[in-house]
Amino acid sequence: MISLIFCLAVPLAVPVAPNYAEHVAPILIKHCVVCHRPEEVAPFSLLNYEDARKRANFIVQITQEGRMPPWKPEPDYNQFHDARVLSDDEKGVLAKWAKIGAPSGDLAKAPKPPAFESNWQLGKPDLILEMPAEFTVPAGGNDVYRCFVLPTGLKEDRTVAAIEFEPGNARVVHHALVFLDQRGLARKLDAKDAEPGFATFGGPGFLPTGGLGGWAPGSTPRRLPEGLGRMLAKGSxxxxxxxxxxxxxxEKDKSKLGIYFTPKPAENIVGLLPMLSRDIRITAGEKRYNRHVEFTVPETVRVVAMTPHMHLLGKEMKVRAITPEGREIPLVWVKDWNFNWQxxxxxxxxxxxxxGSKFVMDAWYDNSADNPLNPSTPPKEAVWGEQTTNEMxxxxxxxxxxxxKSIAEVRMAALRQMVTPAMxxxxLSGN
Ligand code: HEC
Structure with a gap:
């Protein structure tokens, strides 16, 4: 009797006979349709019953394996905003629904998908930067990586609370990374050919003076908490x-970047601390090559965000801090790195x-023929660089x-510990 009451009191998280209209559609709307709708980056739409019914088993398989929705960090190693993860109950609903034959239920009860507006989600940006010209993406062949220089024309330093990216053509824009260059290095790279922008595969092709974050389909733009801002120095x-x-x-694309300044100059500046290892040499066939990087921070810092970066041989990256007492502070751990989802x-x-804490980064690479993303067949030795066949x-x-000022000091202290003086x-000179 007691257990019966208990059972009745607890709402059933996975209904006995879930249907599309009442149980599955809300999950797909919440977690999938931001990318799985017409004209978006995903290969098919999941907006209506028929779309979902014919792929019911595939959806179950892919969600059970954790491949969709795409979200790379380990869920229990640090906590992030806007994590795209399905709960066990949500996975259970999808599995049970497919198992009982993917019934529709009363389709009149299905929730309406939200209206996706192409307008700026955070309101009108303070500054809108646009690619200098339309860029033509060929119909087929390899993915294209290209940097575009967008001068800000700012006459004074500003601090940035958020950016929002508006892809000009969502069918082809897979992701965008936003860097800052105060030294004119990118302009020099751009001047090398007549086309707008310049080609580099993995990163910007120079060590940036800062960054404003990244965008991938489904990213939710977000302002930094009050009082914080990223520095956008004049002339950058x-x-x-x-x-x-x-x-x-x-296809043609002309994407836009919206920048939101902080209402007042930010009291706390968010700066970029690059953790890196330049001396990568991964012999052909090596299955689990490791780079281990560490440095000690001279002053107390607060970590706001992480942007891990490797190329196609990358498999795993774990970044943490270890206090002088030996306590581990988890920062980010990507166990199945995928270049397409950074x-x-x-x-x-x-x-x-x-x-006095140590920042510690471990990265692992698979340069064997078993790595389906290996850009070289047969595998070839890979070293640091910006080409598809290079690694980072x-x-x-x-x-x-x-x-x-202290960010610049921490950055220099860190770089001195990670690379040789010559490097x-x-x-620093941009090579
Ligand atoms: C952030 C964008 C995004 C979200 C959110 C997303 N998908 Fe996808 N999905 C993609 C893209 C892009 C592909 C194409 C393959 C790739 O690039 O990984 C894909 C591929 C798939 C595939 C085919 C996989 C294959 O191997 O061919 C399935 C099935 C799928 N998604 C289901 C889902 C489901 C179910 C959800 C929600 C629970 C979801 N996706 C959420 C972007 C997304």
Whole structure:
């Protein structure tokens, strides 16, 4: 009797006979249709019953394997805003629905998908930067990676609370990374050919002076908490690296970036601390090559976000801090790296890393023929660089220090510990 009452009192999370209208459609609307709708990046729509019914088993398989919705960080290793994860109950509903034959239920009861507006989600940006010209993406062939230089024309320093990216053509724009260049390095790269922008595969092709984050389909734009801002120094260029995925026909794109300034100059500046290892040499066939990078921070910093970055041989990246007492502070852990799904992960709570702590990064690579993404068949030795066949070992950590100057100091202290003096000179001169 007691157990009966208990059973009745607890709402059944997975109904005995889930149907599309009442149980499945709300899950697909919440987690999938932002990308799975016409004219978007996903290969098919999941907006109506028929779309979902004919793929019911496939949907179950892909969600059970954790491949969709795409979200790479391990869920229990640090907590991030806007995590795209299905709960066990939601997965259970999908599985049971497919098992009993994917019934429709009363379709009149199905919720309406939200109206997707192409307008700016955070309101009108303070500054809108647009690609200098339309870029033509070929119908087929390899993915295209290209950086575009967008001068800001700012006459004074500003602090940025958020960016919002508006893809000109969502069918082909796979993701975008937004860097800052105060040294005119990107303009030099751009001047090398007549076409707008310049080609680099993985990153911007130079060490940026800062960054404003990234965008991938389904990303939710978000303002930094009050009082925080990223520095956009006067005269800086914004450099947007676009990753285009050919759609089967020739497409054109002219994307826009909206910038939202902080209402008042931010008291705390969020700066970029690059963790990197330049001396990568992965012999052909090596299955689990590791780079281990660490440095000690001279002052207490607070971590706001992480942007892990590797190329096609990358398999796993784990970034953490270890306090002088030996306590581990989890930052980000991507166990199944996929170059197609990289993002800037914003911590739910700022993570304090006390002075004297070590930041530790481990990255693993698979340069064997078993890696389906290996760009070389047969595998070839891979070293640091910007080409498809090169590799990178990099994680941008967004931090707040005591003051804006201290970020530059922490950055230099960190770089000195991670690279040789000769390499430091090369990095600082933009090579
Ligand atoms: C952030 C965008 C995004 C979201 C959210 C998303 N998908 Fe996808 N989905 C894609 C893209 C893009 C592909 C094409 C393959 C790729 O690039 O990984 C894809 C592919 C798929 C595939 C085919 C996989 C294959 O191997 O061919 C299935 C099935 C799928 N998605 C189901 C879902 C379901 C179910 C959800 C929600 C629970 C979902 N997706 C959420 C973008 C998304």
């Amino acid at each position: 260029d914004v450099v947007v690296q676009m990753h285009y995925h050919p759609s089967g026909k020739t 993002d800037t992960y914003m911590c739910k709570e700022q993570v304090e890393v006390p002075a 070992c990099l994680c941008f950590i967004s931090i707040i220090g005591k003051n804006p 430091l000179l090369r990095i």
